[in-house]
Amino acid sequence: MSADTSTLAGAPTVFVPIREHTTLRGTLTDTWVITQRNLLRNLRLPQLLVFATIQPVMFLLLFNYVFGGAISGSLPPGIDSYTNFLLPGLLVQIAAFGASQTALGLTEDLSKGVIDRFRALPMSRAAVLTGRTLADLIRNAAVLSLMLTVGFLIGFRWQTSLLGFLGGFAIALLFAFALSWVMATIGLYVRNPEAAQSASFLPIFPLVFASSVFLPTQTMPDWLRVFADNQPITVIANAIRGLMLGPEVLLPGQTVGGEVLAALLWLGGITAIFSVLAVRTYRRAVS
Amino acid sequence: MPSPDTPAPAPERVEPPGTERPIVRVRGVSKTFGKDVRALDDVSLDVAPGIVYGLLGPNGAGKTTLIRVLATLLRPEGGDVEVAGVDVLADPTGARARIGLAGQFAAVDEYLTGRENVVMVGRLYGLSGREARRRADDVLERIKLTDAATRRVGTYSGGMRRRLDLAASLVGRPQVMFLDEPTTGIDPRSRLDLWELVEDLVETGTTVLLTTQYLEEADRLADRIGVIDDGRIVSEGTADELKDTLGGAVLEVTVAPDDVARSREILGGIAGDEVASAAAGTRLRVPARDGVVTLMAATRGFDAIGLQPLDVALHKPTLDDVFLALTGDRPEPVEGEAAEAATGVGLDATSGPSTGMATTSPTTPASSGDRPAA
Ligand SMILES: Nc1ncnc2c1ncn2[C@@H]1O[C@H](COP(=O)(O)OP(=O)(O)OP(=O)(O)O)[C@@H](O)[C@H]1O
Ligand SMILES: [Mg+2]
Secondary structure, eight states: OOSOOTTSTTSOOOOOOSOSSOOHHHHHHHHHHHHHHHHHHHHHOHHHHHHHHHHHHHHHHHIIIIIHHHHGGGSOTTOOOHHHHHHHHHHHHHHHHHTHHHHHHHHHHHHTTHHHHHHTSSSOSHHHHHHHHHHHHHHHHHHHHHHHHHHHHTTOOOSSOHHHHHHHHHHHHHHHHHHHHHHHHHHHHHOOHHHHHHHHHHHHHHHHHSSTTTSOGGGSOHHHHHHHHHSHHHHHHHHHHHHHHOGGGSOTTOOHHHHHHHHHHHHHHHHHHHHHHHHHHHHHHHO | OOOTTSOOOHHHHSOOTTTSOOSEEEEEEEEEETTTEEEEEEEEEEEOTTSEEEEEOOTTSSHHHHHHHHTTSSOOSEEEEEETTEETTTOHHHHHTTEEEEOSSOOOOTTSBHHHHHHHHHHHHTOOHHHHHHHHHHHHHHTTOGGGTTSBGGGSOHHHHHHHHHHHGGGGOOSEEEEESTTTTSOHHHHHHHHHHHHHHHHTTOEEEEEESOHHHHHHHOSEEEEEETTEEEEEEOHHHHHHTTOSEEEEEEOOGGGHHHHHHHHHHHHTTOOEEETTTTEEEEEETTTHHHHHHHHHHHHHTTOOOSEEEEEOOOHHHHHHHHSOOOOOOSOTHHHHHHHSSSHHHHHTHHHHHHHHOTTOGGGGGOSOOO
């Protein structure tokens, strides 16, 4: 096979540990190795690939053509079409619905003993979690890009600039990343794939529907509207809309800068809190 | 190793005590789960370098717990653990660099190919991509998986997965390998393959610590055996030493179910209280230190009360006898002899339904501890 036969039976092996502690460089390599592994899972499980691609596109087409006609009258001023209003919101919705994958992947690894295998190797401990959330970020980038492509095909156009459009896309990705940490925490807490799936939808559903993701919040009853206008999903969807479509689409008194700042604060806060919680829950889950 | 056709290298490797530092050294290790599950109770253990050490014990004895402590996955409450000269509790990463682990359930990625699995583990040991791929090819050849290397593990048989799981660690050339029940749940052919692999491994100087419920496996593979029960090491030595503790022979008497109690009394009177019952409980065994004399004493005893045993036999002790004598006499849940015949070894019968449970629910380590409450 190769020149080195020292590992074949018979010849004594010389035992030299390859590395005895993890360096920063080692941590980065480990993170990348784990990220690749997690990405391969997405690519090789056909069901996942199908759901990850068909479902978002289906949502986009259904909402666009089913609701589009009825809603275009009650859109905020300054929006050219329901497609333009819908797509930024759907980016948030799809990122939110897909986030349970993080919880699912982690609980599966826990229950199959893969995490134990990792923990018995001289690798960076952080890489198990960061490799998972990074892989999910990359998956989200692919899914959201696909949605945007379909969006363009059915008539979506940004009303600001390419830069604004890319800024909105970046916020959607940051949102996906932040949510990954939330889901990692939930998954490590419940430690069972099925439970993780249901548990993760519990907070997601009300937050996504009671928001400005699909429809403007103006028609909601007051009590709901107060909640909807101030919860993070609306703030994030508004920031993305503001960046992609311009200030006219926001409520009176709101500015694009203000919404983006609020969104970044939410995202920074969620990521910070839940990455700490996830690491803690991980420690508890594995000992 | 101690198979008859191998000129056993073991005696050369096991140096007289004190001359060579044990490669695995455990002192006073305890681990309690919850309030009262004492999985390890003040365990101390030495493993000399280059041998196969077999940890033998029934379900729930604490085998997996001990392996997990040694492999840095679990922190014990107290005690010292040293592996390959590294203090495991103080420097877990240093220890991980020197060990390999194959857990009780194969932890391989089904959606990766065999080769990708091994390469990944190599990378996580710290190898460069190139070196990891090179060593992976070596390892795959060594475990005879070269042909299946580019297939997804999802298509592998249970035995192939086990081999892959074990072999994945070999890319890191670990000094000590921990194998937790490496052959549970695989067919006899695959079991032989795995045994050969372990023997190969030891030939290259790796120390192997494996757990097993199969006495035959411990007898065949292990240079030294530690019998663990209820979290304690209850006996330790070579297979022969353990058998010698029972004296020269074992007297085995099979009686009708109604006669068990009375027979126990007779046998207990002759051989002390070490009556152990194998399988369904109608086959009683006692050490026969005085061989035929013990046998005759027993037959006289049965005669005196007019009891007719179904079968009486005197044989050399097997590890079965040692095991039953050491781990006590438990109620036998089911089929007994049938199960024993099927597995070729007696111990499985004592585990009854729990073996099945353990394999169907790999998520809960606790599922292993479910033998009938002692
Ligand atoms: N995580 C856990 N939480 C609670 N109890 C546990 C846990 N892990 C093990 N135990 C208990 O500790 C004891 C020893 O378990 P362990 O898994 O070490 O046994 P074992 O010898 O490996 O058994 P088996 O042959 O069934 O694999 C059992 O009583 C088990 O129920
Ligand atoms: Mg076990």
